[in-house]
Amino acid sequence: MEFKHVSVLLDECMEALNIREDGIYVDCTLGGAGHSSEILKRLGEKGTLIGIDQDQDALNAAKEKLKEYKNVIYVHDNFYNIDNILNNLGIEKVDGILMDLGVSSYQLDTGERGFSYMNDGALDMRMNRDSEFSAYDVVNGYSKEELYRIIKEYGEEKFAKRVADFIVNKRREAPIETTFQLVEVIKAAIPARARREGPHPAKRTFQAIRIEVNRELEILNKTIEDGINHLNVDGRMAIITFHSLEDRIVKIKYRDIENPCTCPREFPICVCNKVPKIKVLTKKPTEPSEEELEINPRSRSAKLRVCKKICSK
Incomplete structure (x- = not known):
């Protein structure tokens, strides 16, 4: 069966990632490679895409779809291991990380x-x-x-x-x-x-x-933390969720990293010295347009939350 997956919030993700021609980007959920193919169109020869997927069927389909591109590194693993994956590749910092947490149409439609x-x-x-x-x-x-x-x-x-x-x-x-x-x-x-x-x-x-x-929910917090640690300053993280539990985790994790101060409220100044690592760019999540919903009804529950790295740590 052909690996089919309609990429959700595609234009919104590309805008959110603010792709640089010579940047390094990680697609944590390569899937049908819809998002990745758009990233690659925007990358020059010096740019690199790292595509991660734990589903070997998805990786095989993505390799076929992206075969014209030479600047792709394919990784068969769970994005939970993003820290080890990047360390093993000798890559300390990246410019963007994308996670599309939905189940692919292929997975749903393959009985x-x-x-x-x-x-x-x-x-x-x-x-x-x-x-x-x-x-x-x-x-x-x-x-x-x-x-x-x-x-x-x-x-x-x-x-x-x-x-x-x-x-x-x-x-x-x-x-x-x-x-x-x-x-x-x-x-x-x-x-x-x-x-x-x-x-x-x-x-x-x-x-x-x-x-x-x-283990979809329990792996999210660590992945977000590790991913943000590997972002360059001004690098972006974009996460698409499909149900309220995931969205809540992403929202709270972003908030905690954006506002890490643990000082009691009555303190006149911060003494814990914890500095914000990110700025959240989506105070409210981005949702699919009416046009997208008509084309792809499965996108109905999708929500995109984006943050930008502001601290070099």
């Missing part, structure tokens, strides 16, 4: 990857297929309490307790092995009125399991 409640396939959801831990392990191995926690916390599912109860009861009969089997369990757990009025009944639970399998 065998197990990301989608709309396609039948094995319970997988691994972005890195070298990982041994999958959605099957979460659904069939987690306790009722653990399932409730992640469905409630990561899926923000109102009926999390019922869904967890139904999963545990069903797997007592036999392991739940496919996405459609799981969908049927979730449908049975969600009251009929909520099924009729809300989004697809499995949407929130599938999101929760995917986040858990790929």
Whole structure:
């Protein structure tokens, strides 16, 4: 299957990154290489793009799409390791870092990857297929309490307790092995009125399991910190999120790095000597235009937050 992914907020990201011809840029989520191809169009021969993706299918597709460009370094890894990745490449500072935290259309539409409640396939959801831990392990191995926690916390599912109860009861009969089997369990757990009025009944639970399998939230804080440490002064970091939990983490992390002072409010002057490393350029996140929403309905929940490095440390 062809690796397809419509790049979200593409023009807005290019403007946010303020690309220099001779700069070094990191695309932490290379995916279908939509954002990367636009970055490369703006780079000269002395510029460099580092493309990171933990999905080997994405890397292979990106290499094919970007084969005309010689100034790309491909890295099969999780962006959580950005510090080690750049150190191993001998690159101390970069001029821009982009993270598109969405699941690609390819991953959603390829049933065998197990990301989608709309396609039948094995319970997988691994972005890195070298990982041994999958959605099957979460659904069939987690306790009722653990399932409730992640469905409630990561899926923000109102009926999390019922869904967890139904999963545990069903797997007592036999392991739940496919996405459609799981969908049927979730449908049975969600009251009929909520099924009729809300989004697809499995949407929130599938999101929760995917986040858990790929540790999507717990890796964000460290990645943002490490990435900012590797930015040159005036370098930009642009992050696209697709649900409120991610957006909240990015918003709070940016805020804490922009305002690091830990002195009590009553102190007349700062004595902790912590200086801001960044300036947040998006007080409110940038969202897709009506035109983009018409072309790509999956971009509806996207939010872009951007910061600029202002301190050499």
